[in-house]
Each structure stands twice: as C-alpha cells, then as structure tokens.
Amino acid sequence: MAYQAINFKEKLDLFSEHWSPRVIAEMNDYQFKLVKIQGQFVWHKHPDTDETFIVLAGEMQIVFKEEQVDLAAGEMFVVPRGVEHKPLAAKECRILVIEPRGVVNTGDVGGDLTAENDIWV
C-alpha cells in the first residue's frame, strides 16, 4: 500500500484548460473531479443524477431557469437531477465536482464544450 493525501492545489497546478474536468479520486462508483472554469457554460441537465459543486477558489454562479445560486470558496451546492442549469464564472474559478463515474459534463445537450471523460490528474 502507499496511501497518500490528495492536495487540491498541487493537482490544480498540473493543468490550465477551462471546463476540462480532471479526476483525482473515486469513492465507490463516484468520482471527484477538479475543474477550472471561466466564462459561460451551456444550459444542460443530468437526467439520472444529482451533481455536487464545491468551490475551492474564486467565485461562480449556477444559473437556473428562475433563480441563481452564487458560490464562493468554502461553499457548495448540489444541483438536483433533471434540473436545467448553467454554470458560469466571470474570472477563473476552481471547483471540485462530485458525481457518478461516467457523467458527461454537458449532460443531455453535448456540443463543443463536451469534455473527454475520465481523464485523471
């Protein structure tokens, strides 16, 4: 065995692409993914699962059809399954996303921002 702590900052320093999730750990069939975000993502939903956002550094918003959640470092939000949402960040924001293995970042809509899945860092 060679158990080791996973340091968010060290892992975040290893990549720079926006909207490109990097897996850092798995718990049962769930994955922990670091993501650097900036600008507007696409409207989408995940029909089969909730999706957790934890902000590690910076600020972001998750926009819903009729409201908006503002998130800063040290805050989290769980987007319920099936609910349309659009993440965005005016400046670069660093987040930890937790969701089942295999969930695609653009959910039901696809498009240019669809990231390759299951890339580890």
Added chain:
Amino acid sequence: MAYQAINFKEKLDLFSEHWSPRVIAEMNDYQFKLVKIQGQFVWHKHPDTDETFIVLAGEMQIVFKEEQVDLAAGEMFVVPRGVEHKPLAAKECRILVIEPRGVVNTGDVGGDLTAENDIWV
C-alpha cells in the same frame, strides 16, 4: 424553489461537539457531513463502502495498520471499503465526510463514540 449555497464555515459555527457528524447536503443516496474532531477515534472499518475525508481547517491523521496519511486543509483522502482505520487530530480539525446515507461513524465496532445518525445542521 429557494436554492441556496451551503457555507461550510457558517454551518460549522452552529455546533461544537467533537466526533458528532452533522449532515449539510445529500447527493442521490450520499450525504455530506461536517465533523469537528479532536483526539483519537476508535479503530473501525466500513465493510460495504468507501469513505471520503476532506479537511476544511486544521490537520488530521488517518492511521492504518501499517501506515498513516497526514491531511491538512485543502487535502482529501478516500478510505477504501473494509480497511481498518483510526482518525485522529491533536488539535481541533474541521472536516467534510462524504459517504452513503446510513453509514455509522464507528462502522463495525460501535461503542461510546457512536454518533446518532442523520442529524442535520
């Protein structure tokens, strides 16, 4: 709807007991629990699930039979299912634990440190 960010520090300020997990959110059948820990916990394992520790403030150790993981704020570790472990912290440490709903903090051993489950804050 009244979606709201969950602020770790605000929630942590609402209780002071050690080794007494408080649920702050759910994602599918998983729970996010804040815990303030200090001193030594009991050796135990969770035969049916992995268990995630994220350190929010302070430092902790997770001791295994043949090694130890040191964790500081901004670091995480996933304890594999079935592996005996003992969390400890010399000074108060504030952590976020993620695991399936219904998991008992003392796992397979029980005892005085067994906390009531599913207490929200």
